[in-house]
Amino acid sequence: STYDLLIVNGTIVTASDVYPADIAIKDGKVVLIGSALDPTLAKEVIDAEGAYVTPGGIDAHVHVDEPLKLLGPVADTMEEATRSAVAGGTTTVITFATQDKSITGPAALSDSVKANVDLYETQKLYCDYALHLILFHIEKPSTQGSRLLDLQLANVYSTYGVSSVKIFMTYPGLQISDYDILTTMQATRKNGFTTMIHAENGDMVKWMIEQLEEQNLTSPYFHGISRPTVVEGEATNRAIVLAKMMDTPILFVHVSSPEAIDTIRSAQTKGLKVFAETCPQYALLSDIETKCHHELEQQNGCSNACSNAKGHEPNVKLNPDEFDDDFIGAKTICSPPIRPDHCRESVWKAMNNGTFTIVGSDHCAYKYYDKTSGKLDAFKGDKNGEFKYIPNGMPGVCTRMPLLFDYGVMQGNLANMMKFVELQCTNPAKVYGLYPKKGSVLPGVSDADLVVWYPSSNEYEKKPKVVTNKLLVHGCDYTPFEGYQIGNWPRFTIVKGKIVYREGELIEENAKGSYVKREKSKLCTPNNEWVTELRPSYQKEANN
Numbered sequence: 290s291t292y293d294l295l296i297v298n299g300t301i302v303t304a305s306d307v308y309p310a311d312i313a314i315k316d317g318k319v320v321l322i323g324s325a326l327d328p329t330l331a332k333e334v335i336d337a338e339g340a341y342v343t344p345g346g347i348d349a350h351v352h353v354d355e356p357l358k359l360l361g362p363v364a365d366t367m368e369e370a371t372r373s374a375v376a377g378g379t380t381t382v383i384t385f386a387t388q389d390k391s392i393t394g395p396a397a398l399s400d401s402v403k404a405n406v407d408l409y410e411t412q413k414l415y416c417d418y419a420l421h422l423i424l425f426h427i428e429k430p431s432t433q434g435s436r437l438l439d440l441q442l443a444n445v446y447s448t449y450g451v452s453s454v455k456i457f458m459t460y461p462g463l464q465i466s467d468y469d470i471l472t473t474m475q476a477t478r479k480n481g482f483t484t485m486i487h488a489e490n491g492d493m494v495k496w497m498i499e500q501l502e503e504q505n506l507t508s509p510y511f512h513g514i515s516r517p518t519v520v521e522g523e524a525t526n527r528a529i530v531l532a533k534m535m536d537t538p539i540l541f542v543h544v545s546s547p548e549a550i551d552t553i554r555s556a557q558t559k560g561l562k563v564f565a566e567t568c569p570q571y572a573l574l575s576d577i578e579t580k581c582h583h584e585l586e587q588q589n590g591c592s593n594a595c596s597n598a599k600g601h602e603p604n605v606k607l608n609p610d611e612f613d614d615d616f617i618g619a620k621t622i623c624s625p626p627i628r629p630d631h632c633r634e635s636v637w638k639a640m641n642n643g644t645f646t647i648v649g650s651d652h653c654a655y656k657y658y659d660k661t662s663g664k665l666d667a668f669k670g671d672k673n674g675e676f677k678y679i680p681n682g683m684p685g686v687c688t689r690m691p692l693l694f695d696y697g698v699m700q701g702n703l704a705n706m707m708k709f710v711e712l713q714c715t716n717p718a719k720v721y722g723l724y725p726k727k728g729s730v731l732p733g734v735s736d737a738d739l740v741v742w743y744p745s746s747n748e749y750e751k752k753p754k755v756v757t758n759k760l761l762v763h764g765c766d767y768t769p770f771e772g773y774q775i776g777n778w779p780r781f782t783i784v785k786g787k788i789v790y791r792e793g794e795l796i797e798e799n800a801k802g803s804y805v806k807r808e809k810s811k812l813c814t815p816n817n818e819w820v821t822e823l824r825p826s827y828q829k830e831a832n833n
């Protein structure tokens with residue numbers, strides 16, 4: 290046959306267009322877009338029945354199990370994360386390889402990445418994946434450190450196509466100083482890497498936690514109290530100033546705070562290369578959900594014995610209909626935390642007005658309940674359930690696109706379907722060096738990574754109506770979005786021309802994902818504007 294697969298009668302959506310057309314696929318690539326393409330030329334035909342056909346999603350912020358386990362026992366293997374991804378219309382995930390501090394020298398970072406790639410090679414992958422690098426240790430001080438890091442980044446790019454690093458301004462053990470941030474930025478700038486920043490002021494958080502603990506305010510809700518929006522605002526501003534001095538483009542991950550959004554927007558207005566990501570949970574959830582059952586009772590004027598503000602071992606019932614669970618707030622603990630309800634509006638606005646470049650899930654799932662010990666993780670061993678023991682993060686790789694379809698496009702919070710595609714498919718590909726192979730539907734160029742959604746009518750039996758944990762086929766035992774309505778859902782998810790998810794069923798034999806090397810960012814390039822006469826010596830050397 291001329292084509293392996295033909296998708297007919299659909300409405301193609303890209304970041305710039307919405308139009309009815311057919312798509313022909315051959316050898317894993319989009320080869321032709323046209324009207325009334327001849328179905329007899331194809332081995333297989335999908336009738337999209339007037340539904341939207343979008344590029345597959347690119348979720349550039351996913352945490353999966355790593356050889357190093359620095360983020361603790363995350364629930365999903367790469368197999369489970371890619372499986373959950375395709376069930377929600379995502380066809381490429383970018384996950385994190387953490388720097389292995391025990392390896393030193395020029396190959397240190399490429400060897401850290403190798404350990405991840407070797408592990409994932411042994412797993413069944415439902416879609417493609419790429420890797421960012423988490424950097425938390427600068428091996429040598431001062432200019433020496435920068436020169437070594439420069440070599441290490443050059444290596445990890447040439448061997449593995451990694452072109453982005455994430456650094457942390459918080460978390461004991463991961464937090465790096467402003468001094469080390471500058472060193473990092475010098476090396477990322479030289480190598481054309483994207484510097485991803487987790488912006489929260491770790492010292493403010495530490496101080497706040499100590500104050501709360503002294504008052505026995507340690508239930509999950511107080512996690513959010515310990516890291517208010519100004520904590521994110523301060524760190525965001527500081528990182529922008531550092532990046533301005535280094536003339537390095539930066540990207541803020543998981544932005545949630547109105548102060549941070551305002552600071553980012555004003556930096557962008559001034560022409561600084563500042564990019565940002567937000568996540569569906571910051572647009573949809575509010576801090577009420579981090580309150581436990583007894584705290585809500587108190588709030589509603591109930592003065593029964595349930596007044597123990599300190600975390601206490603709950604009577605866990607996994608059936609979400611039974612809300613008799615005093616620790617339920619732990620399910621939505623993440624950093625930055627879920628914000629007070631009024632913050633959600635600024636998040637939606639910033640998605641529409643271009644402040645946010647991308648939407649990622651920050652999928653970082655931890656099991657709520659441990660069957661072996663019969664306990665929640667935060668109560669294992671000597672731990673007493675204080676919020677500082679609750680691992681940060683929640684699942685979301687599957688729900689990212691369907692939630693933005695319903696709560697974004699259908700409910701009018703997101704401007705239109707093009708914005709939907711831009712934020713979740715096209716821009717992530719551009720920012721992280723995957724475009725135009727991924728993130729669009731360009732004949733002769735793009736991989737055939739596509740989602741055929743359901744037609745708008747509700748009469749399709751296989752179209753799910755509400756989110757259930759089972760639907761997400763991930764490794765986690767809960768979703769914070771249990772019971773949320775679903776306006777649409779991927780009907781067919783196609784990866785490199787093969788259907789991997791069809792009307793609720795995974796097609797195992799088509800699970801042929803692999804590691805993708807990336808190029809450098811198409812968006813994050815320096816301005817060549819310095820605040821003083823200082824130029825890094827590499828730049829002077831290059832001019833000689």
Ligand code: URP
Pocket residue numbers: 352487543622623624625651653681682683
């Ligand atoms: O709470 C979160 N976001 N956990 C995942 C790790 C991170 O900081 O992205």
Ligand code: ZN
Pocket residue numbers: 487542543624
């Ligand atoms: Zn982070």
Ligand code: ZN
Pocket residue numbers: 582583584595596597615
């Ligand atoms: Zn209680």
Ligand code: ZN
Pocket residue numbers: 350352651652653
């Ligand atoms: Zn994360």
